[in-house]
Amino acid sequence: xxxxLSTGETHQGILCAALKRFAHAGYAATSVQQMVAHAKxxxxxxxxxxxxxxxxxxxxxxxxxxxxxxxxxxxxxxATSSRAExxxxxxxxxxxxxxxxxxxxxxxx
Numbered sequence: 001x002x003x004x005l006s007t008g009e010t011h012q013g014i015l016c017a018a019l020k021r022f023a024h025a026g027y028a029a030t031s032v033q034q035m036v037a038h039a040k041x042x043x044x045x046x047x048x049x050x051x052x053x054x055x056x057x058x059x060x061x062x063x064x065x066x067x068x069x070x071x072x073x074x075x076x077x078x079a080t081s082s083r084a085e086x087x088x089x090x091x092x093x094x095x096x097x098x099x100x101x102x103x104x105x106x107x108x109x
Contacts, residue, residue, distance in 0.1 A: 011049050013039045015063070016109035018056050027057060068096060 017039035021030040050056040075092045079085035
């Protein structure tokens with residue numbers, strides 16, 4: 001018998017499955033059914049965490065924004081001058097530019 005997942009594991013599993021499905025097929029071509037099948041959860045489990053597909057997508061966008069902001073603040077904190085701060089922040093931002101498309105991933109997936 002499969003072990004039960006904690007609520008945190010369920011939440012992270014849904015986010016990871018959604019990210020993979022959106023990355024593979026795009027927002028419009030990804031269905032809630034595909035995400036729950038990929039995450040191995042029920043639709044009611046998904047509904048406990050997210051209002052709908054748009055809410056789930058928004059949660060992924062918010063998480064990505066927050067992580068990039070955290071990385072920029074961390075980089076700025078390492079700098080010893082304004083110029084160094086700018087260089088540090090720009091090098092973090094460069095990791096997420098068009099040339100790195102598809103390389104940035106959720107750390108927990």
